[in-house]
Amino acid sequence: MSSNEAKANYFDTIVGIATPLGVGAIGIVRMSGPISKDILHRLCPSLNTIKPRTAYHATITATKDSIELDDGCILYFEGPKSYTGEDCVEFQCHSNPIILQQVVSECLQNGARLALPGEFTRRAFIHGKMDLVKAETVIDIIHAKNKLSKNIALKRLNGKLYKKITEMRSGLIKLVEQIEGSIDFPEEVPELNQDVLITLLKGTWKEIHRILKMQDFGKTISEGVNVLIMGKPNVGKSSLLNRIVGENRAIVTSIPGTTRDYIECSVSLGGGLFNFIDTAGIRASQGDKIEDMGMRKIKRLVKKANVILWIVDGGAPLTKEDETIATLIPKKKRGYLILNKSDKKRRANLSTLSSLTSFPHLSVSAKVNQGLTDLQDELIDFFLKPKSDVTLDFMCNIRQIQCLKDAENGLSLALKSIKSGFEQDLISFELKTVVQKLGEVSGDDLTEEVLDGIFSRFCVGK
Numbered sequence: 001m002s003s004n005e006a007k008a009n010y011f012d013t014i015v016g017i018a019t020p021l022g023v024g025a026i027g028i029v030r031m032s033g034p035i036s037k038d039i040l041h042r043l044c045p046s047l048n049t050i051k052p053r054t055a056y057h058a059t060i061t062a063t064k065d066s067i068e069l070d071d072g073c074i075l076y077f078e079g080p081k082s083y084t085g086e087d088c089v090e091f092q093c094h095s096n097p098i099i100l101q102q103v104v105s106e107c108l109q110n111g112a113r114l115a116l117p118g119e120f121t122r123r124a125f126i127h128g129k130m131d132l133v134k135a136e137t138v139i140d141i142i143h144a145k146n147k148l149s150k151n152i153a154l155k156r157l158n159g160k161l162y163k164k165i166t167e168m169r170s171g172l173i174k175l176v177e178q179i180e181g182s183i184d185f186p187e188e189v190p191e192l193n194q195d196v197l198i199t200l201l202k203g204t205w206k207e208i209h210r211i212l213k214m215q216d217f218g219k220t221i222s223e224g225v226n227v228l229i230m231g232k233p234n235v236g237k238s239s240l241l242n243r244i245v246g247e248n249r250a251i252v253t254s255i256p257g258t259t260r261d262y263i264e265c266s267v268s269l270g271g272g273l274f275n276f277i278d279t280a281g282i283r284a285s286q287g288d289k290i291e292d293m294g295m296r297k298i299k300r301l302v303k304k305a306n307v308i309l310w311i312v313d314g315g316a317p318l319t320k321e322d323e324t325i326a327t328l329i330p331k332k333k334r335g336y337l338i339l340n341k342s343d344k345k346r347r348a349n350l351s352t353l354s355s356l357t358s359f360p361h362l363s364v365s366a367k368v369n370q371g372l373t374d375l376q377d378e379l380i381d382f383f384l385k386p387k388s389d390v391t392l393d394f395m396c397n398i399r400q401i402q403c404l405k406d407a408e409n410g411l412s413l414a415l416k417s418i419k420s421g422f423e424q425d426l427i428s429f430e431l432k433t434v435v436q437k438l439g440e441v442s443g444d445d446l447t448e449e450v451l452d453g454i455f456s457r458f459c460v461g462k
Helices: 005-010 036-043 099-111 120-125 132-142 147-156 160-184 194-212 214-221 237-245 289-304 322-327 349-357 372-384 397-419 425-440 447-455
Strands: 013-017 024-032 058-059 066-077 090-095 225-230 263-271 272-278 307-313 335-340 361-363
Touching: 005 237, 013 090, 013 099, 013 120, 013 349, 024 036, 024 099, 024 237, 024 322, 024 372, 036 066, 036 090, 036 099, 036 372, 058 307, 058 322, 066 099, 066 225, 099 263, 120 132, 132 397, 132 425, 147 214, 147 272, 160 194, 160 425, 194 397, 225 237, 225 289, 225 372, 237 263, 237 372, 272 372, 289 322, 307 322, 307 372, 335 372, 361 372, 397 425
Parallel strands: 225 272, 225 307, 307 335, 335 361
Antiparallel strands: 013 024, 024 090, 058 066, 066 090, 263 272
């Protein structure tokens, strides 16, 4: 998008409420654009002169009848030294939805228009105040579900991902230029040595592949760890769940099979999100259709689980039902064998259990709250601590990951074309596609449609 197009589309002044609607101490109305300062003077006539980045206490009035709307703190930011790169004004009012709507209405009547979702941040991007990676990081921070998600998003603000993407993209552009130069001016521009070209492209492919390999950790943090609790009836699955989440989320009785369907709830542990799923007790069916449906659901949940907690009654001998459960757990699945009811004398045979599963075992008592801290620490250590090959600065969102996957695939096609002896113009075309996809990550090669999709995720005042 050219700078002329940006000016044509974003020359007007916009206004929006930047804080959540509701009764509170402070609510902020944000305005950005060329006539922001003029509108400010109309709404706050007592402010004859105003210095940038200085807080003023003033009365906000309606421009037609001078009725007092509110009194609050007024801030003016002169472009380009502002969030959007334009002149900006913030009215910090009392957070009453009626007051905020009245202030917005006055701004609209004096020449502003209502901001679109994400338009303030979009203007910041257009005016070069931030690259697209940082702009998307703003929305990721807003929507972070836990502390680690927020920290990962903040890490991305340091620009390392943007620098790496632009570095790879610049290298590929130079290769495309030389390939096309050798096609158009063969006497002046020498053709690239095939071995050198392959080495350079393989190096870029490995860099992209390395970044993509890290994204499983990012997905775990953003979406949470799915922890499936399973076992035969009446072994304490629901009691364990209630202890972990700190409330009576599941019904607990001495009657086997109380939980007929699964119960799901999320809890923050170690700053990360864990989605615990308490399943129906697994036992030989007595022809109960509802119970049979529950068992089929369990098998589907096993496939989606990141980790399984197999609960066994440590105070009772093992049964065939315990052995049946072992057959339902895939061997490659991560999990723990939880010997519940450790407050009782152990009667479960550890040797037999070891032959059924390779899961490490932990002894707990949901009834008297023993050993649960050890279980939580195990989960946190394994899932929330970054591995040695993970760099938090390179964590991506879904859109960025797809662009990188497309770029990785494009490089693979280009390498195959080179080895197959295809024409240089085809190789150049494939590399241009890779350059485009990397540009969609950095913001150097974007369509209006892509931009609309990105910034539509924002709230109006951001």
